[in-house]
Amino acid sequence: MRLFWELSKLAFQRQLTYRAATLAGLATNFFFGMLRASVLIALFHGNSEIAGMTITDAITYTGLTQGTIAFLSLFSWFEVMNSVYTGAVSSDMLKPMNYFNFWLAQDTGRAFASFLLRGLTIMIAYAIFFDITTPQSMPQWLAFFMVLILAWLISFSWRFLVNLAAFWTPNALGIARLAFILSWYMSGFLFPLRFFPPWFVKLCYLTPFPYTINAVVEVYLGLVDGQALVGIILAQVAWILMLILASMIALRAGVRRLEILGG
Amino acid sequence: MANMWYSIDIYRRLISVNIRGQLQYRVSFLFDFLATALITVLAFGSVALILQRFNNIGGWTVFEIAFLFGMAETAFGTMDMIFSGFDPPYFGQRVRIGSFDQMLLRPVNLIAQIFGSQFILRRLGRIIQGSIILLIALTQLDIQWTAIKITMIPIVFVSLVIFFGGLFIIGATLSFWTIESLEVVNLFTYGGTEMIQYPMSIYPDIIRNFFTFILPAIFLLYYPALYILDKPDPLGMPAIAPFLAPFVAMAVFTLAIVIWNYGLRFYQSTGS
Numbered sequence: 001m002r003l004f005w006e007l008s009k010l011a012f013q014r015q016l017t018y019r020a021a022t023l024a025g026l027a028t029n030f031f032f033g034m035l036r037a038s039v040l041i042a043l044f045h046g047n048s049e050i051a052g053m054t055i056t057d058a059i060t061y062t063g064l065t066q067g068t069i070a071f072l073s074l075f076s077w078f079e080v081m082n083s084v085y086t087g088a089v090s091s092d093m094l095k096p097m098n099y100f101n102f103w104l105a106q107d108t109g110r111a112f113a114s115f116l117l118r119g120l121t122i123m124i125a126y127a128i129f130f131d132i133t134t135p136q137s138m139p140q141w142l143a144f145f146m147v148l149i150l151a152w153l154i155s156f157s158w159r160f161l162v163n164l165a166a167f168w169t170p171n172a173l174g175i176a177r178l179a180f181i182l183s184w185y186m187s188g189f190l191f192p193l194r195f196f197p198p199w200f201v202k203l204c205y206l207t208p209f210p211y212t213i214n215a216v217v218e219v220y221l222g223l224v225d226g227q228a229l230v231g232i233i234l235a236q237v238a239w240i241l242m243l244i245l246a247s248m249i250a251l252r253a254g255v256r257r258l259e260i261l262g263g
Numbered sequence: 264m265a266n267m268w269y270s271i272d273i274y275r276r277l278i279s280v281n282i283r284g285q286l287q288y289r290v291s292f293l294f295d296f297l298a299t300a301l302i303t304v305l306a307f308g309s310v311a312l313i314l315q316r317f318n319n320i321g322g323w324t325v326f327e328i329a330f331l332f333g334m335a336e337t338a339f340g341t342m343d344m345i346f347s348g349f350d351p352p353y354f355g356q357r358v359r360i361g362s363f364d365q366m367l368l369r370p371v372n373l374i375a376q377i378f379g380s381q382f383i384l385r386r387l388g389r390i391i392q393g394s395i396i397l398l399i400a401l402t403q404l405d406i407q408w409t410a411i412k413i414t415m416i417p418i419v420f421v422s423l424v425i426f427f428g429g430l431f432i433i434g435a436t437l438s439f440w441t442i443e444s445l446e447v448v449n450l451f452t453y454g455g456t457e458m459i460q461y462p463m464s465i466y467p468d469i470i471r472n473f474f475t476f477i478l479p480a481i482f483l484l485y486y487p488a489l490y491i492l493d494k495p496d497p498l499g500m501p502a503i504a505p506f507l508a509p510f511v512a513m514a515v516f517t518l519a520i521v522i523w524n525y526g527l528r529f530y531q532s533t534g535s
Contacts (some may be wrong), residue, residue, distance in 0.1 A: 001301055020443035031450050034470060042321045042465035043313070174294030174385075181298055193311050200312055249307045 003097055004105040010166035011109030022117050029066040029122055036062040037130075040191075051194040057221050058192070060133040063126035064217050065189050068148075068210065071111055072155040075184050079103070080163035081172055089258070100247060101159065107156050133221055140222060143229055147219045151212040153190035153256055157243035158183065158208060164247065169253030182207070188214030194223075208239035270372035273414030277379025285384045292385065300388030303336050308398055321465040322494075326403040331488055332460045333397025334412035338423030339456040340389035342431070345424070347381040351448045358438045362531045377435075388491050404492065415505075422426045422512035426483055427452060429512070436519075436526035451478060459484045464497045471498075478515075482507040 040058040044050060053061070069075065075170045080103060092102060115121045126132050135141045162179040165172035184190075186209040193201050204210045217234050218224045224232060286292055307329065314325045323331075348354065354377070357363045366376045406412065434448035455474070463471055463485040474480045482504060489496055490505035 018443060020441065021446060024444040024446035028450050028454065029448055031454050032457070034467070035454065035461075038466045038470070039320065039461055042461075043317045045317070169288075169291065171288040171291035174291040174298060178294050178297040178301065181301050181305065185309065190306065190309045195316060196309070196312050197315055252455075 004101060007105035008109035008112070011105045011106040012113045013109075015110055019207045021205040023250065025070065025118060026121055026125075029069065029118065030125055033062045033066040033122070033126070034187075034251075036065070042197075051192075052223055053192060053221070054133075056131050057133050057223075059130050060126070060221060061217055063123055063130075063132060064220055065213055067122035067211055068151075068216060070114035071148075072152055072154045073107075073110070073114070073159065074187065074189075074212060075180050077180075078163065078173065078176060079106075080160060081166040081176060084163075084258075085170075086165040093255070099251060100244070102201055103154060103160060106259070111156075112153050135220060136222060140219070140225075143225075144216070144220050147215050147232060147236065150233065150240065151216050152193075154208050154236060154239045154243065155183075155212050157240055157247055161243055161247045161250060164250045164254050166237070167250075167258055183209045183212070186210065192217065194218075208243065211236045211239055221249030265373045266372075270375040270463055272411065274375040274379045277376070277477045278382045281379070281382045282384055289320075295385040295386045298388070299340075299385045300392045300428050303340075303389050303392035303396070307332050307336075310467040315321045322497075323462045327488075327492055327494075329396050329400035330404065330492065331462070331484060333393050333395075333400055334419065334484060334488075335423070335456050335460045336393030337390055339427055340386045340393055340419050341420075342424045342427040344383055344386035344390070345378070346381045346428045347386075348377040348379065349428070349435040350381070350430065351438060351445045351452075353381060354435040355418060355438035355442045355445050359442050361532065391515055406491060407493060417434055419484065419508050422508040423483055424514040425516050426480070429454070429516040430455070432516075432519040432523050434522050439530045455480050479507075479511045482511045484508075 037059045040062065041055060044055055044058065048054060080089075083092060093099060097101060097105075123132075137146055158179075162176050163172075165175045169175070186204040186207050188204070188210055193204060193210055196204075201210075204214075211232065215236065219229065219232070310320075310328060310332070314320070314328070318324075320328060343350070354363075357366075357380070366373060366380075369376065412479050430448070430452050434445065434452065437448065438445060455478075458466070458470070458474065459480055463474070463481050466474075471481070475482075486500065486505040487508055488494075488497075496504070
């Protein structure tokens with residue numbers, strides 16, 4: 001546990017050092033958020049509410065999606081893959097720590113730093129420039145944070161699993177990119193999932209991806225509560241367990257194939 | 264003259280080595296190609312699905328949006344393939360690790376070397392998908408073709424390539440001074456392409472004014488599209504607005520070359 005904590009702390013500090021990069025990233029996120037918001041507002045055609053969402057909700061949605069990109073890191077993460085290709089994996093495997101936990105620890109620090117620097121800041125900027133929705137009660141805030149953390153765990157175990165492809169092929173970048181595009185498309189990042197035709201939404205819910213961004217958005221905006229909320233949380237936990245199990249199986253098979261070239 | 268042919272020959276050789284390298288891992292290339300193609304198809308696919316419910320965006324139907332989207336994607340993909348060597352994050356990395364210094368020392372044209380340093384073949388995926396979407400738009404829309412409109416299509420395409428190519432060069436020049444804040448360039452390149460895929464009338468004044476008077480991207484695709492699709496101009500620009508694309512592109516590109524030369528004169532190696 002001590003080791004876990006230290007690794008997280010290091011990863012957290014590493015994120016804090018890139019200050020100019022953080023500012024540049026924030027500007028980009030905010031700009032893209034404004035573009036997305038403009039498109040959504042145009043879609044409303046002056047209606048005050050569509051599929052249970054108001055215009056204020058829609059604007060908040062763009063802030064939430066932009067604010068969770070860095071935190072969830074759902075669309076690009078090649079660190080395990082890179083460590084396999086550089087050979088760093090050999091020394092990482094010797095560490096007195098489960099390989100999954102070794103990366104989980106670092107991602108904890110990274111995610112927490114991103115939450116503060118690129119999540120909270122975006123929402124504050126949104127609150128200053130726009131009229132936004134906020135959770136209405138303490139229990140809703142708690143539910144939001146719980147769903148947010150579970151969303152991150154889904155994202156991490158999915159990213160870890162995808163990166164393991166590096167154990168099988170010397171250039172797994174294409175496979176990983178394809179996998180990340182799927183999660184980008186089906187997570188409700190482009191448009192709120194409830195704006196899509198029902199058959200498409202059903203298709204998305206066969207994957208873990210709606211339980212990342214879309215779940216976070218819906219709980220924050222108060223679009224789900226009671227039984228539906230419990231259902232989301234249970235589904236998130238189930239997906240996390242399944243993805244971790246798949247990662248463990250893949251990792252065991254992968255390590256057996258791994259050859260490190262000396263030099 | 265002989266020197267120029269030599270540079271072109273060098274460029275050709277560098278590119279062919281580059282492409283052969285990318286085709287070595289066939290499976291990975293195929294996945295990469297599919298991934299890049301999928302981004303375009305899925306992004307447009309979701310707009311099309313959304314429009315089943317909402318009908319139009321700012322008065323533009325799904326095929327009119329497809330025209331903007333297909334043109335922007337095809338042109339940006341083409342630019343991104345040819346100008347990959349200037350891609351700010353990639354070029355910035357070269358400056359940082361010092362391999363740009365090696366280029367400066369070689370007795371070969373610098374520009375040919377940078378253009379030849381990277382040629383991302385998988386962008387073909389984006390280009391092909393973009394052109395398919397554009398073709399669908401052109402066949403499904405009932406466009407009243409005239410000689411002017413037909414000539415405008417290739418001109419708009421080339422202007423977009425040159426415009427975004429210029430932005431890549433400006434971004435690459437920035438890396439002579441800063442590596443860390445390079446992501447800001449994405450705002451104008453990736454942000455710019457995403458923005459022009461929708462009618463400009465939907466954006467708030469601050470964004471639209473910026474992209475009209477400071478970085479005039481509005482003339483590259485939105486105004487030509489209004490003219491080609493016979494849509495009224497909600498912003499009330501002079502009647503010449505649809506024909507400004509090539510001039511704006513040349514102006515940005517010239518500016519990029521001036522900035523590049525200025526940056527190069529003051530370039531100091533990181534020394535590491």
